[in-house]
Amino acid sequence: xxxxxxxxxxxxxxxxxxxxxxxxxxxxxxxxxxxxxxxxxxxxxxxxxxxxxxxxxxxxxxxxxxxxxxxxxxxxxxxxxxxxxxxxxxxxxxxxxxxxxxxxxxxxxxxxxxxxxxxxxxxxxxxxxxxxxxxxxxxxxxxxxxxxxxxxxxxxxxxxxxxxxxxxxxxxxxxxxxxxxxxxxxxxxxxxxxxxxxxxxxxxxxxxxxxxxxxxxxxxxxxxxxxxxxxxxxxxxxxxxxxxxxxxxxxxxxxxxxxxxxxxxxxxxxxxxxxxxxxxxxxxxxxxxxxxxxxxxxxxxxxxxxxxxxxxxxxxxxxxxxxxxxxxxxxxxxxxxxxxxxxxxxxx
Amino acid sequence: xxxxxxxxxxxxxxxxxxxxxxxxxxxxxxxxxxxxxxxxxxxxxxxxxxxxxxxxxxxxxxxxxxxxxxxxxxxxxxxxxxxxxxxxxxxxxxxxxxxxxxxxxxxxxxxxxxxxxxxxxxxxxxxxxxxxxxxxxxxxxxxxxxxxxxxxxxxxxxxxxxxxxxxxxxxxxxxxxxxxxxxxxxxxxxxxxxxxxxxxxxxxxxxxxxxxxxxxxxxxxxxxxxxxxxxxxxxxxxxxxxxxxxxxxxxxxxxxxxxxxxxxxxxxxxxxxxxxxxxxxxxxxxxxxxxxxxxxxxxxxxxxxxxxxxxxxxxxxxxxxxxxxxxxxxxxxxxxxxxxxxxxxxxx
Numbered sequence: 001x002x003x004x005x006x007x008x009x010x011x012x013x014x015x016x017x018x019x020x021x022x023x024x025x026x027x028x029x030x031x032x033x034x035x036x037x038x039x040x041x042x043x044x045x046x047x048x049x050x051x052x053x054x055x056x057x058x059x060x061x062x063x064x065x066x067x068x069x070x071x072x073x074x075x076x077x078x079x080x081x082x083x084x085x086x087x088x089x090x091x092x093x094x095x096x097x098x099x100x101x102x103x104x105x106x107x108x109x110x111x112x113x114x115x116x117x118x119x120x121x122x123x124x125x126x127x128x129x130x131x132x133x134x135x136x137x138x139x140x141x142x143x144x145x146x147x148x149x150x151x152x153x154x155x156x157x158x159x160x161x162x163x164x165x166x167x168x169x170x171x172x173x174x175x176x177x178x179x180x181x182x183x184x185x186x187x188x189x190x191x192x193x194x195x196x197x198x199x200x201x202x203x204x205x206x207x208x209x210x211x212x213x214x215x216x217x218x219x220x221x222x223x224x225x226x227x228x229x230x231x232x233x234x235x236x237x238x239x240x241x242x243x244x245x246x247x248x249x250x251x252x253x254x255x256x257x258x259x260x261x262x263x264x265x266x267x268x269x270x271x272x273x274x275x276x277x278x279x280x281x282x283x284x285x286x287x288x289x290x291x292x293x294x295x296x297x298x299x300x301x302x303x304x305x306x307x308x309x310x311x312x313x314x315x316x317x318x319x320x321x322x323x324x325x326x327x328x329x330x331x332x333x334x335x336x337x338x339x340x341x342x343x344x345x346x347x348x
Numbered sequence: 349x350x351x352x353x354x355x356x357x358x359x360x361x362x363x364x365x366x367x368x369x370x371x372x373x374x375x376x377x378x379x380x381x382x383x384x385x386x387x388x389x390x391x392x393x394x395x396x397x398x399x400x401x402x403x404x405x406x407x408x409x410x411x412x413x414x415x416x417x418x419x420x421x422x423x424x425x426x427x428x429x430x431x432x433x434x435x436x437x438x439x440x441x442x443x444x445x446x447x448x449x450x451x452x453x454x455x456x457x458x459x460x461x462x463x464x465x466x467x468x469x470x471x472x473x474x475x476x477x478x479x480x481x482x483x484x485x486x487x488x489x490x491x492x493x494x495x496x497x498x499x500x501x502x503x504x505x506x507x508x509x510x511x512x513x514x515x516x517x518x519x520x521x522x523x524x525x526x527x528x529x530x531x532x533x534x535x536x537x538x539x540x541x542x543x544x545x546x547x548x549x550x551x552x553x554x555x556x557x558x559x560x561x562x563x564x565x566x567x568x569x570x571x572x573x574x575x576x577x578x579x580x581x582x583x584x585x586x587x588x589x590x591x592x593x594x595x596x597x598x599x600x601x602x603x604x605x606x607x608x609x610x611x612x613x614x615x616x617x618x619x620x621x622x623x624x625x626x627x628x629x630x631x632x633x634x635x636x637x638x639x640x641x642x643x644x645x646x647x648x649x650x651x652x653x654x655x656x657x658x659x660x661x662x663x664x665x666x667x668x669x670x671x672x673x674x675x676x677x678x679x680x681x682x683x684x685x686x687x688x689x690x691x692x693x694x695x696x
Contacts, residue, residue, distance in 0.1 A: 021650040154564075185656075188640070188648065190538060190562035196641070196648040196655075204650050212648075212655040214538035214640055215564040216502075216596025220661035223598065248564025250571065251599055258602050292536070292562055293544070296646045300536065300544040300560075302369040302552050307544075307560040308533075313568035 002159035002202060004044065005052055005127065007120075010063060012056045014044050017160055017194075021201040032061035032079055039086040039093070042192060046161020047235045047271050048130050051092030054083050055123035058100045062119050067112045076104055088283040089244055089312045091236040091273040096126060130163035133268040133326035134170040139178075141171030141231065141266050141324035147180040149228040152218055154187040155246035156198035157233025157266065167233040167266040169202060171324060176208055184210045185227060187218055189246060191292045191309065215248050222259040230256045231324075234267040241317030241334025242279025247310055253319040265315075266324040269342045279314035287311050350507035350550060352392060353400055353475065355468075358411060360404045362392050365508055365542075369549040380409035380427055387434040387441070390540060394509020395583045395619050396478050399440030402431050403471035406448045410464045420460045424452055436631040437592055437660045439584040439621040444474060478511035481616040481674035482518040487526075489519030489579065489614050489672035495528040497576040500566055502535040503594035504546035505581025505614065515581040515614040517550060519672060524556055532558045533575060535566055537594060539640045539657065563596050570607040578604045582615040582671075589665030589682025590627025595658055601667040613663075614672040617690045627662035635659050 004015040012029040018041070019025045027043060029035050035057030038044055044053045058079065065075035080097045087093060103122045107115055145151060151172055155161075158169035165173060175182050184203055189195035196212045203210040213221065221227050230252055236244040243249070243265050256263040276282060289307030293300055301307065323330040323337075327344035330337035352363040360377040366389070367373045375391060377383050383405030386392055392401045406427065413423035428445045435441060451470045455463055493499060499520055503509075506517035513521060523530050532551055537543035544560045551558040561569065569575050578600055584592040591597070591613050604611040624630060637655030641648055649655065671678040671685075675692035678685035 022647075187564075188538070190536070190564060193648050200649040200653040204653055210653055212637075212640060212653060213657075214595070215562065216535075216538060216594075216599060217656065217658060217661075219599035219602060220595060220658055221656075223661070246564075247562070247568060251564060251567035251603055254567060254606050255599055255602055289560075292560060295643050298644045299370075300541050301548040305548040305552055305558055305560060308565065308569075309561075310565060310568055313565075313571070 001164050002205065003164045004049060004160045005056070005163060007056045007059070007123065010060070012060060014038055014053065015160070016043050017045060017198060018042060020197050030060060032057045032064070032083070035060060036083055036086045045194070046156065046233070047090035047092040048162040048167070048268060049160065050087060050090050051096035051270060052123070052127045052130055052163045054093050055096045055100055055126050057083055058097065059120050059123050062116045069112060072112045072115070073104060087285060089235045089285045092270050095270050099126065127163045130268065131165050134162055134165040134167055136326035137167060137266055137268060137324050138165060138170030138174030140329050141264065142174035142178050142180070144264060144322065144329070145171065145175045145180060145182060145229060150183045150185060150226060152185040152187070152221070152227045152230045152252070153199060154195065154232050154249050154252050155189045156194035158199055158202040160198050160202060161233060167268065168231040169199065171231050171266050172208060173206065182208065184208060185221060186210050186212050187215045187248065187252070188212055189248065190215055194246070218252055219255040222255050222261055227261055230261060230263045231266055234265050234271050235312055236282050237265070237267060237272045237323065237338065238276040238279045238282060239274045239335060239338060240278050241320055241323060241332060241338060243315045243320060244279060244282045244284070244312045245315065247313050250313040250315045253315040257319050262321040263319060264322050264324055265320055269325050269327060272338055272342055274339060274342060279316065282314060284313070285311040349512050350553065351512045352397060352508045353404070353511060355404045355407070355471065358408070360408060362386055362401065363508070364391050365393060365546060366390060368545050378408060380405045380431070383408060384431055384434045393542070394504065394581070395438035395440040396510040396515070396616060397508065398435065398438050399444035399618060400471070400475045400478055400511045402441050403444045403448055403474050405431055406445065407468050407471050410467050415460045417460065420463070421452060435633060437583045437633045440618050443618050447474065475511045478616065479513050482510055482513040482515055484674035485515060485614055485616060485672050486513060486518030486522030488677050489612065490522035490526050492612060492670065492677070493519065493523045493528060493530060493577060498531045498533060498574060500533040500535070500569070500575045500578045500600070501547060502543065502580050502597050502600050503537045504542035506547055506550045508546050508550060509581060515616065516579040517547065519579050519614050520556060521554065530556065532556060533569060534558050534560050535563045535596065535600070536560055537596065538563055542594070566600055567603040570603050570609055575609055578609060578611045579614055582613050582619050583660055584630050585613070585615060585620045585671065585686065586624040586627045586630060587622045587683060587686060588626050589668055589671060589680060589686060591663045591668060592627060592630045592632070592660045593663065595661050598661040598663045601663040605667050610669040611667060612670050612672055613668055617673050617675060620686055620690055622687060622690060627664065630662060632661070633659040
């Protein structure tokens with residue numbers, strides 16, 4: 001199984017997703033600031049993967065803070081603040097940081113050495129739970145795909161975007177495990193090309209047929225009847241079912257609806273943010289336009305022409321046919337169904 | 349004025365659009381096969397530009413064919429067949445070739461030397477008429493844009509796509525000439541990046557503000573109210589108003605309708621194909637997937653993963669708010685209004 005995040009011997013090893021598929025390079029990080037930089041620079045991306053990475057970043061940090069309390073608590077809180085703002089849209093980052101902060105809060109009398117061990121346990125538990133959640137949601141979602149289906153996906157919501165197995169690609173993998181024949185059409189997903197670089201790489205390793213298209217082609221293929229279902233991941237889901245995901249997802253959702261094709265979102269409940277009523281409250285990260293203008297080392301537009309780079313968009317809930325979580329498949333109205341999914345997690 | 353096609357001293361000079369904006373290189377062609385290759389390899393692209401280029405290619409060919417008749421006529425017909433299939437979607441190519449064939453047919457007794465002169469005259473006339481048509485349609489279309497409007501465009505329907513001035517960008521240029529303040533958002537237009545490379549280059553030369561986005565961002569910007577109108581060109585328009593244009597146009601049109609934004613198509617009547625009842629009859633060019641997978645000299649997806657590359661798509665007429673031609677602005681139902689535009693041309 002592809003596992004992009006490995007923590008061992010007090011070192012966080014991250015598969016450098018900027019280099020894939022040309023090179024499989026691993027970065028070895030020992031300092032929490034390196035982890036913040038790695039998240040910001042897209043060494044690792046994908047909401048669940050960012051969450052687990054941040055948790056290990058805090059483990060690394062805990063080993064370097066003042067060793068007495070309450071000084072440790074103060075330092076840890078400051079580090080958590082810096083970690084949380086590394087990227088704003090994926091709620092899993094803040095969610096993971098809050099879980100780590102809770103460990104500290106729950107052990108007010110513990111020695112720092114014991115606290116470090118508890119933090120490492122918590123990060124490991126999150127990593128294991130993420131893979132389990134993906135397997136569970138994958139198997140829930142697999143029932144939605146017919147044998148022989150062609151599934152279009154946008155960005156990479158695969159093993160590389162999670163602790164392993166994937167969300168949208170987890171649904172595909174689970175369907176294949178059930179013996180269904182599934183073909184994938186991968187939007188290349190400019191500007192970072194997660195689809196062409198990462199989704200294609202993952203699926204090739206799993207021998208699942210994949211065809212890459214530019215983001216501008218999905219509508220045409222849907223219009224021609226070449227797509228049976230769309231499955232994407234999510235970076236944050238509001239209480240009403242509005243979905244923040246990689247820029248371009250909204251266009252895919254509108255085109256799917258226009259062409260009568262089901263549009264599914266696959267995400268663990270850690271991606272659901274019940275504190276936000278609607279997607280309008282989700283912060284959309286604006287990245288540097290240079291990342292749009294320069295591909296490889298080549299500038300595409302003339303020097304001096306600016307670019308915009310909103311990194312995510314909001315797909316309104318009414319365009320989402322189902323949200324696939326580890327506790328079940330939610331359908332609209334999402335205000336009640338998503339809450340039920342989250343409660344089921346807490347209960348189980 | 350940017351003029352991408354120059355014929356002088358029996359040599360066709362083409363601005364090599366594959367190299368822009370990094371380098372302004374001109375190819376000098378003297379052989380009709382070079383012209384066919386240049387059209388196929390996207391040295392020159394854009395329906396009206398292809399038409400004019402093909403006409404000059406036939407002029408070059410006429411200078412190399414057997415110098416007696418009817419041998420000349422046979423050779424010329426064979427060359428016309430080869431020229432017509434260089435690219436299938438843009439009707440202007442076949443239209444220009446037919447006009448050149450008509451010159452031969454209309455002078456059954458002429459000496460080949462005289463025929464060559466007549467063919468050169470016809471090609472020059474087409475080039476001049478295309479610029480005039482663009483200026484005329486530009487000024488018709490300019491009335492549709494408000495002062496201060498932000499116009500989104502897809503691909504390059506500018507001077508580089510025509511004999512000069514442009515269709516969609518002609519509308520923008522004409523609005524600016526009328527004193528309106530217009531900002532352009534240019535879809536980068538993968539895989540060939542006509543937007544980032546060519547539209548941005550043209551507009552920068554004309555000091556018209558332009559921001560580049562990836563093709564996946566237009567929906568988000570429309571949703572956020574950042575786009576006032578969409579104006580695109582066309583490669584072929586069927587009698588019912590269905591529009592073939594660069595892949596991705598259909599998605600932009602669906603998103604514009606979803607967000608209540610007017611979607612305009614700017615094209616000379618030479619792009620209207622009254623012989624095709626609907627867009628379903630328009631052939632869609634399928635290009636080599638390698639052009640999707642390799643950017644610059646860098647392969648994006650893993651070796652062995654295929655890509656699809658339908659180069660155009662069909663926007664159904666019901667999504668098109670107006671078709672702007674040199675003889676006026678057509679509105680739906682297009683069956684009657686487009687015919688009227690074409691008749692007005694013939695009359696004038």
